[in-house]
Amino acid sequence: MKQKLILLLALSLVIPLHVSGNPGGVGNGLENMQCGGACHGDANQNATSNLQLSLQPSGTVWVGQPAEITAQISGFDTSHDIEKIGIFLLSSTNANGDIPTTDGWSILSDGMGGSNNYIEYASIDSTTLTHSWILRADEVGEKILYISVHHGDNSGSDAGSPFFGISQAFSITVAPIPENLQRIDPEYEPPTSREIGQSTNLCLKTIAASNVVIEWREPSGQSYQLETTQNNECWRAELPSALTASTVEWRAILDGEGPQQITPWFSLSSVEPTWEADETALMLQSIAHIILFFGVVLLVRKPKPNEDGFKDYMEENE
Amino acid sequence: MIESATFHVMTTELVVGSFALAGLCFALHSLFSFQNKERQFITMMDTTAHIALLFGLLALPFAILSGLESSPSGAHTSPLLANKMLLSTAGGGLALGVLYTRWRMDNTLTSRHLHNLFGSVSTVCMLLTASLGGTYSRADSLTEFLPFVKENTLLLPAWMSVFVILLILAALIVRQTSTVKHG
Numbered sequence: 163m164k165q166k167l168i169l170l171l172a173l174s175l176v177i178p179l180h181v182s183g184n185p186g187g188v189g190n191g192l193e194n195m196q197c198g199g200a201c202h203g204d205a206n207q208n209a210t211s212n213l214q215l216s217l218q219p220s221g222t223v224w225v226g227q228p229a230e231i232t233a234q235i236s237g238f239d240t241s242h243d244i245e246k247i248g249i250f251l252l253s254s255t256n257a258n259g260d261i262p263t264t265d266g267w268s269i270l271s272d273g274m275g276g277s278n279n280y281i282e283y284a285s286i287d288s289t290t291l292t293h294s295w296i297l298r299a300d301e302v303g304e305k306i307l308y309i310s311v312h313h314g315d316n317s318g319s320d321a322g323s324p325f326f327g328i329s330q331a332f333s334i335t336v337a338p339i340p341e342n343l344q345r346i347d348p349e350y351e352p353p354t355s356r357e358i359g360q361s362t363n364l365c366l367k368t369i370a371a372s373n374v375v376i377e378w379r380e381p382s383g384q385s386y387q388l389e390t391t392q393n394n395e396c397w398r399a400e401l402p403s404a405l406t407a408s409t410v411e412w413r414a415i416l417d418g419e420g421p422q423q424i425t426p427w428f429s430l431s432s433v434e435p436t437w438e439a440d441e442t443a444l445m446l447q448s449i450a451h452i453i454l455f456f457g458v459v460l461l462v463r464k465p466k467p468n469e470d471g472f473k474d475y476m477e478e479n480e
Numbered sequence: 481m482i483e484s485a486t487f488h489v490m491t492t493e494l495v496v497g498s499f500a501l502a503g504l505c506f507a508l509h510s511l512f513s514f515q516n517k518e519r520q521f522i523t524m525m526d527t528t529a530h531i532a533l534l535f536g537l538l539a540l541p542f543a544i545l546s547g548l549e550s551s552p553s554g555a556h557t558s559p560l561l562a563n564k565m566l567l568s569t570a571g572g573g574l575a576l577g578v579l580y581t582r583w584r585m586d587n588t589l590t591s592r593h594l595h596n597l598f599g600s601v602s603t604v605c606m607l608l609t610a611s612l613g614g615t616y617s618r619a620d621s622l623t624e625f626l627p628f629v630k631e632n633t634l635l636l637p638a639w640m641s642v643f644v645i646l647l648i649l650a651a652l653i654v655r656q657t658s659t660v661k662h663g
Contacts, residue, residue, distance in 0.1 A: 187620075188618055436557060437559055438556060439559075440635075440638065442638055443635060443636065443637060443638040443641065444555060444562055444565065446638050447635065447641045448565050450636070450641040450644045451569040451570045452572055452576070453648050453649065455573030455574045456573040456574070456577040457577070457648035457649075459573075459580075460581060463594070464591065
């Protein structure tokens with residue numbers, strides 16, 4: 163018996179564990195590089211991804227204004243068999259304090275209905291993947307951003323291993339904004355998600371703008387323009403509701419003393435209504451579970467005729 | 481200061497480890513009893529199972545409370561979290577009953593197997609709870625073949641939970657009274 167036990171323990175130590183990271187992904191979120199070492203368990207067992215990573219802002223990045231930062235990941239050719247990929251937007255490669263929000267950026271939209279620096283694609287259907295975040299910088303100067311990827315790959319010599327890739331450092335220049343240029347209020351937070359069937363009332367606060375037009379486009383690309391009405395320093399417009407889970411995009415066209423300003427496209431995802439139960443009923447049921455199962459164990463057993471159980475137990479085991 | 485999510489991971493590991501050991505020992509206890517093995521092994525399994533169960537039970541409240549604290553929107557906003565909550569309290573109730581009955585109730589051979597069964601079911605509840613945690617945080621676990629626990633919750637109305645609590649308490653009081661009269 164003892165020998166069998168030792169053999170079993172020895173075998174369990176000798177057989178190497180299969181490392182496959184989190185094949186289901188970890189979900190979109192605010193994550194440091196490699197999720198602080200937790201995305202793929204032991205980061206030392208990662209294989210190196212040979213995907214090509216690049217990053218660039220679309221136009222000038224003004225301080226306090228939304229700016230579109232586009233990541234391009236290329237190299238998904240026939241030599242790869244990648245199903246799911248996770249993409250990080252990082253401000254450093256320390257594996258802690260890497261989220262751009264720790265370096266003076268606000269993430270206004272991740273393009274997937276949230277404000278995360280880590281997003282996941284469930285499938286890749288072309289050789290190049292392009293993804294955009296809408297960021298806002300709170301100070302003038304040079305800032306550094308990185309793109310990083312996590313994925314599996316069922317082809318090549320490292321098939322089945324978790325793959326990790328990190329880009330070079332990309333420098334982003336944040337410029338001061340001209341004084342009278344019409345712009346969005348630096349405190350404005352665009353909505354990122356809503357429930358299916360709900361329309362969205364936009365209330366866009368601006369500075370030095372004499373007129374605002376909202377343009378929105380369907381997933382198919384067809385675009386529409388909405389006139390706005392000014393009310394309490396806020397330009398109002400209503401985006402129509404979506405009938406299915408989908409993402410529409412909208413942007414504002416601002417007129418004023420300076421040249422016309424156009425914001426980046428903001429994503430607005432329509433999602434299924436969230437599941438919600440009665441919190442009190444759940445708490446009561448949890449208490450009921452403790453008492454019910456405790457009671458069941460007691461009620462199916464015969465009571466002990468002698469009250470001194472501990473004494474009996476000690477005698478029994480002597 | 482330690483984050484509640486980190487504390488939850490620590491306490492859950494304590495709970496899962498202790499309950500897994502307890503479940504294994506409950507199963508071995510029954511197996512050795514069937515095989516009429518040496519009394520020394522049977523006693524060892526029995527003692528280890530109950531001590532491990534007690535240790536897991538002590539860590540359980542911390543795991544539940546830190547889990548609730550680390551959920552951004554509460555357990556009632558996800559069927560998976562609600563199931564985790566219900567399974568862990570069911571396992572906790574079973575474990576509490578098993579420990580109580582070990583000291584206070586009849587201990588014949590037939591009832592020992594039933595006792596071990598309750599202890600093992602308690603372990604299954606805890607392991608399933610932990611596995612759902614893996615599904616929630618990493619979208620990957622050993623229970624991926626059980627899709628209904630991710631999407632559905634058997635939730636009772638509040639009045640029915642109160643009724644169940646009162647019914648069981650009443651049954652326990654009647655049982656206690658009856659034991660005192662006839663014992």
